[in-house]
Amino acid sequence: DAGVIQSPRHEVTEMGQEVTLRCKPISGHNSLFWYRQTMMRGLELLIYFNNNVPIDDSGMPEDRFSAKMPNASFSTLKIQPSEPRDSAVYFCASSLGGSGAQPQHFGDGTRLSIL
């Protein structure tokens, strides 16, 4: 069974460039989460979707960040324009809906470096 798939695995780009991160959740999961992980701040929730609808984007740092989920099998996180302080590992996770807290299944992340 395929897990959460993220692409690219690594991205190195110059400040000011647009960056697009992609995620394919586990088939049948109806919640999708975008996280950012840094040494200083740990794992931070940026935004999450339920049934393709954004539910909570309070963690999105600023207007330079945007996320979309056009269908149940694909989501993007876009940064435009990128800045060096955006350098981090970005994770996508998905989970089943239903009662109680459902475990989230993570992809292996995109390691982003902004020069």
Add this chain to the structure above:
Amino acid sequence: QKEVEQDPGPLSVPEGAIVSLNCTYSNSAFQYFMWYRQYSRKGPELLMYTYSSGNKEDGRFTAQVDKSSKYISLFIRDSQPSDSATYLCAMSAPYNTDKLIFGTGTRLQVFP
């Protein structure tokens, strides 16, 4: 004050040792508690999941929840070098079960 506090470590132990990893939290509404393990350059993977108070055992791993003290623990018996990873606690409340609040993680090193 962060909602979930976790000692970042690193914690270095010899193979075979019993390891205790801990988190404290401030939100008394938390009822769902999880432990994730994260290997270097990989995503976190679920290790243990408990609801409310009590203990749960799975092989060499035991998760404990003490809601009265707002304290959770993960014990690893007979630790192995393959247990070397970062361990993150996570928890959520019934009013928003989708939103997991993570600790910052404890880095564990088990040396042969």
